[in-house]
Amino acid sequence: xFNVPLHSFYMMVFVTVxxxxxSLIRLLLQAKNPQADHTELKQRIQxxxxxxxxxFAMLLAPTNISILFFALLSFLALKxxxxxxxxxxxxxxxxxxxxxxxxxxxxxxxxxxxxMFMVFIPIYVFLFxxxxxxxxxxxxxxxxxxxxxxxxxMLSVLCISHIAYLLQLPVKNEQAGALGLVLYLLFITQFxxxxxxxxxxxxxxxxxxxxxxxxxxxxxxxxxxxxxxIISGLVAPYLTPLTILQGFAAGTLIGISGFVGDVVISSVxxxxxxxxxxxxxxxxxxxxxxxxxLIYTAPLFFHFLYYLHY
Amino acid sequence: xxxxxxxxxxxGLLVKPTVLLALGLNVFFREKLPKQGPxxxxxxxNSHLDTMxxxxxYPLSQIHKVRPVAAADYFLKNKLIAWFSLSIIGIIPLQxxxxxxxxxLFEECHAALDNGDILVLFPEGSRGNPEELxxxxxxxxxxxxxxxxxxxxxxxxxxxxxxxxxGEALLVPFNCDVVIGDNIPxxxxxxxxxxxxxxxxxxxxxxxxxxxxxxxxxx
Numbered sequence: 354x355f356n357v358p359l360h361s362f363y364m365m366v367f368v369t370v371x372x373x374x375x376s377l378i379r380l381l382l383q384a385k386n387p388q389a390d391h392t393e394l395k396q397r398i399q400x401x402x403x404x405x406x407x408x409f410a411m412l413l414a415p416t417n418i419s420i421l422f423f424a425l426l427s428f429l430a431l432k433x434x435x436x437x438x439x440x441x442x443x444x445x446x447x448x449x450x451x452x453x454x455x456x457x458x459x460x461x462x463x464x465x466x467x468x469m470f471m472v473f474i475p476i477y478v479f480l481f482x483x484x485x486x487x488x489x490x491x492x493x494x495x496x497x498x499x500x501x502x503x504x505x506x507m508l509s510v511l512c513i514s515h516i517a518y519l520l521q522l523p524v525k526n527e528q529a530g531a532l533g534l535v536l537y538l539l540f541i542t543q544f545x546x547x548x549x550x551x552x553x554x555x556x557x558x559x560x561x562x563x564x565x566x567x568x569x570x571x572x573x574x575x576x577x578x579x580x581x582x583i584i585s586g587l588v589a590p591y592l593t594p595l596t597i598l599q600g601f602a603a604g605t606l607i608g609i610s611g612f613v614g615d616v617v618i619s620s621v622x623x624x625x626x627x628x629x630x631x632x633x634x635x636x637x638x639x640x641x642x643x644x645x646x647l648i649y650t651a652p653l654f655f656h657f658l659y660y661l662h663y
Numbered sequence: 664x665x666x667x668x669x670x671x672x673x674x675g676l677l678v679k680p681t682v683l684l685a686l687g688l689n690v691f692f693r694e695k696l697p698k699q700g701p702x703x704x705x706x707x708x709n710s711h712l713d714t715m716x717x718x719x720x721y722p723l724s725q726i727h728k729v730r731p732v733a734a735a736d737y738f739l740k741n742k743l744i745a746w747f748s749l750s751i752i753g754i755i756p757l758q759x760x761x762x763x764x765x766x767x768l769f770e771e772c773h774a775a776l777d778n779g780d781i782l783v784l785f786p787e788g789s790r791g792n793p794e795e796l797x798x799x800x801x802x803x804x805x806x807x808x809x810x811x812x813x814x815x816x817x818x819x820x821x822x823x824x825x826x827x828x829x830g831e832a833l834l835v836p837f838n839c840d841v842v843i844g845d846n847i848p849x850x851x852x853x854x855x856x857x858x859x860x861x862x863x864x865x866x867x868x869x870x871x872x873x874x875x876x877x878x879x880x881x882x
Contacts, residue, residue: 428836432687436822436838436873442793445825445835452836625875631838632689632872 357413358530360591365409368540372402396636404634404643408539412532416520417463423517424459429640430509431455433631438505438621441498443491450485451506454478458510462517470518474511479503509641512648515655525594525662533592534658541588541604542650545581545611552576566619569612578608594662606657607650614649618642666750671723673751682719686712686826687838689872695816695843696720700728701776702814703807705847707796707864708785709824712834714752716820716841717783727753730775731783734759759788769806776810786860793824794876796868799861804853811849817860818843819867821874840871 357365375398383391411422435448454474461470483499519534526533553573561569582604589600618641622630631639682688697704706713714731721729735756738748748754755771775782784803791797807813822839844867850856868874 429687432836433838435836436687437876439876440825442825442828445828445831445833449833449835627872627875629872631687633687 358528360529361532364536400634400636420463420517424455427455427510427513433639433641434505437630438501441494443489444498447482447486451502455510458514465521508648512652515651529592537592538654541585541607542611542646545608548580549573549577565616581608606653610649610653611646614646618645670751674726675723678715679719685836688841690841691870692843697781697814697816700779700781702781704783704816705786706818708787708790710827712823712827728780730755730780732757765805790829793828799857801853804856815847817863819864821871840873842867842870
């Protein structure tokens with residue numbers, strides 16, 4: 354169907370089945386306990402339907418459209434970042450150049466130009482933005498401002514563009530295709546969030562970093578990483594060129610780094626005394642709240658895979 | 664009729680997509696926005712985008728009922744801008760500066776309210792510095808003193824003064840907050856009334872997600 358490699362197609366069906374069950378469970382909960390307020394759960398599941406629907410549609414489209422979609426995600430994430438962190442009024446033009454880095458970075462992805470894709474932001478954008486700011490001439494707050502801007506570009510453009518580049522890697526698992534890599538990364542990352550939440554909710558006692566995230570516990574973290582490691586190993590040969598053993602390692606990597614991405618964005622929000630980064634996704638908050646783990650897992654998974662197989 | 668079509672096209676094809684993509688809004692308490700006139704929306708003012716954002720919150724079928732009150736000296740200064748402001752945006756021009764006849768000043772506003780329109784007024788009188796609330800003008804009290812039961816809704820917007828501040832032509836994308844407050848009850852004392860508007864706008868500011876973004880600089 355749609356010329357989708359078989360394993361990737363089954364994975365998409367599997368995710369859809371998960372969503373259907375989530376919706377059914379919510380309806381059951383509501384039928385059992387009609388008095389309780391289920392609005393938030395309902396909103397969250399509805400938003401999941403939208404997110405998965407849009408994502409699958411974009412992934413099934415021609416590769417350049419999928420790449421454009423990830424460019425849009427980068428734009429929305431960067432905009433959200435610049436909208437919540439302090440920036441100087443004098444930086445407006447520097448920020449505009451930072452936004453312009455997005456189409457260029459995704460052009461390297463579309464052109465399959467790996468070298469430029471890797472160095473463009475850490476070298477060229479990194480050196481260019483301060484120069485542009487110097488010409489504006491405002492030195493008060495220069496260090497903090499330029500540090501913030503470059504950090505934002507790294508997080509929301511360089512890191513997220515790694516997901517898109519997975520689509521450009523030569524296919525090594527014919528049955529899963531390039532799509533399999535993206536589905537694997539996204540599924541394991543989100544599954545990790547869910548596992549850490551469930552383990553923490555059921556067994557959580559010892560707080561891991563109470564100052565940043567009071568709900569995160571060692572039990573949740575370890576339980577999540579172990580579960581995700583096992584699942585990742587089993588799924589890896591099905592969707593990726595990784596062997597079972599390499600899949601276990603990828604799972605550990607995604608489990609740990611997903612947690613780190615989550616708490617890094619939490620720290621940003623805590624510093625700014627806000628709960629969510631935006632209101633783009635009803636029931637979830639902003640886009641950064643949703644892709645926080647992915648910002649860390651995407652480049653790490655990419656380079657793990659790249660080192661082993663490309 | 665042609666102007667009405669142009670208005671719908673302008674908002675449907677340009678304003679709404681721009682607000683959606685280039686800006687992105689965090690709207691809080693959208694349900695408090697008056698759906699029907701006569702009503703008065705009092706908003707803070709930092710950018711030309713303020714009017715566009717407020718109007719974009721209304722469906723295309725309702726947009727002609729929303730009438731921003733805008734400075735005559737600025738928006739009627741040449742023929743093209745005047746045509747655009749009056750026919751496409753549908754502003755109610757207001758004279759700024761020294762006023763002799765206060766009743767004549769608000770004549771058009773009263774006519775619009777009688778017609779069931781939703782008036783948008785910026786009591787600061789000018790866009791001022793980015794993300795700063797200037798002193799509110801008293802004129803708004805004069806406007807509504809004959810209509811003590813009018814629905815008066817405060818709206819706080821934040822972030823638009825960064826996206827497109829006074830004196831800049833380049834729009835830089837930012838998410839912006841729009842927080843809609845509760846009806847401000849009428850008070851005979853104009854000073855007390857203006858204070859309660861100011862207080863209400865400042866309370867709404869607390870809810871803005873982007874409120875941390877302002878850095879003191881001398882730019």
